Amino acid sequence: MLSDIGPHASEDALEGYAVGFLGEAEAESLEEHLLVCNRCQDRLVETEAFIRATRQAARNLPAELPEALPARAWRLPRLVWGPALAGVVVLLGISGWWGLRRHQDAPPVAVALEALRGDSLPAARAPSGRTLLLRVDLNGLPDSGSFELDVVSAQGRLLQRAVVPRAGTAAQTTLAKLEPGQYWVRLYDQPRRGPLREFGLRVE
Amino acid sequence: MLQVSFSPPPGRPEEPAGSLPRGLVRRRRSRLPRLPDWAGLVERIRAGDPAGMEELYGVFSRGVRFYLYRQLGLQELEDKVHDTFLIVIQAIRRGELREPERLMGFVRTIVRRQVVAYIDAVVHDRREQAGLHCGLGVTDGRSDPEQDAIARQQTEIMETVLRSISRRDREILTRFYLQGQSQAQICAEMNLTDTQFRLLKSRAKSRFGELGRRRLRLRPLARFFRRTSAAPGD
DSSP states (O other): OOOOOOSOOOHHHHHHHHHTOSOHHHHHHHHHHHHHOHHHHHHHHHHHHHHHHHHHHHHHSOSSOOOOOOOOOOOOOOOOHHHHHHHHHHHHHHHHHHHHHHHHTOOOEEEEEOOOOSSSOOSEEEOTTSOEEEEEEOTTSOOOSEEEEEEEETTOOEEEEEEEEEETTEEEEEEOOOOSEEEEEEEEOSSOOSEEEEEEEEEO | OOOOOOOOOTTOOOSOGGGOOOSOOOOOOOOOOOOOOHHHHHHHHHTTOHHHHHHHHHHHHHHHHHHHHHHHOSTTHHHHHHHHHHHHHHHHHTTOOOOGGGHHHHHHHHHHHHHHHHHHHHHHHHHHTGGGTOOOOSSOOOOOHHHHHHHHHHHHHHHHHHHHSOHHHHHHHIIIIISOOOHHHHHHHTTOOHHHHHHHHHHHHHHHHHHHHHHHHHSSOHHHHSOOSOOTTO
16 A cells, blocks of 8 residues: 655645745645655756746846837037036936935845755845845744744844744845845744744845 | 664665756656555554664655755755654654654654754854854855856856846746745736736746756756756656
8 A cells, every 4th residue: 555645746836835935734735745756856946946047137137128229310409518517517416316315215125035055045145235125935934923033243243123924934024224244134933932044144 | 762773774865855956957757656655664663673764764865855955955964864864763663653644744843843953053053152253054155166157057047038038027027036026916016817927937937948958958068957866756
């Protein structure tokens, strides 16, 4: 008599598990299947390779790829130098102010902290001086409604603390701007008993 | 306390499944693994039958190694796998597994506990040594040049894929994979059906695989794209 381990995992399930969108019960069932199914282990590895490559490629590419502008023939009117110079100064001032404002109002940068160890992305990277939208992988963690998250410096000094609710197999929170350096993001259960998971975060 | 002497049987594949990927791998015929009857296996382990322990190892070793590798990296992986099997066998012998058909869930629970305990220990160590600026890490931060090269290759391939699709499709993939938005949210905001969403992802994956295989034919990078170990459970 042979034991039944259920069907192979679907592409959606593997992807949901890899990106942290799978519900706890589904994740549990999938993890059990993965323990004994070599084929699904390999498929998960492939899926994760695709996701990692997509994330990195999307980061590398500019948000708006340049598009060719139609050539236009147009002629400048005869300049009157005084007003033109004043106009340039005003424009520079406006663009400087606008640039500064854009930098200050820049949307948070999404950073995924994944429980994928020993592969090609050893620690998450994030830009300094920007608010970070942290997405923490909860795959494999106890089925708890919320967690506490600490951000500590490389020397172990506590810098930020937040309570993050579980959303499927991930949790999301916003971090204030960080200076360049190495940080550790630690996840604790609630009430706090001990650390459940720790992620490296390099701010550059 | 029960004393269990346990050593992995010879001739089993020892390579962690997590190191297999090398990116794109050829799809193989789907077949569910043949597994033993859990009740009989648990009974043999309880009775101290070495063949039962060997069978347990044969069934779960790759999966346990895969899980531990994904969570903790390569460091002391074999020791952790060995410890996990010892704990499983001792727990079964003590009668802690009341429903043998739940063996897979039982093993999974123990592996997860092992991961949590290991992380706890490392965090504690780091806290103790914080003043020394010690660089201990739970994350396996080693930079393997081969893996870096593979990752770079895969990223380049994906950049090619992203450049070749429309701005809207690129935005959909970026929202889902990079920004972590849910399928429901993206579909609602971008006026997409679930089928269109799946189709887009499927096309991107297929193009990624196709370009990877093309590179494989053009360059001597076979090892980056091939499966590196046999899968006995297939």
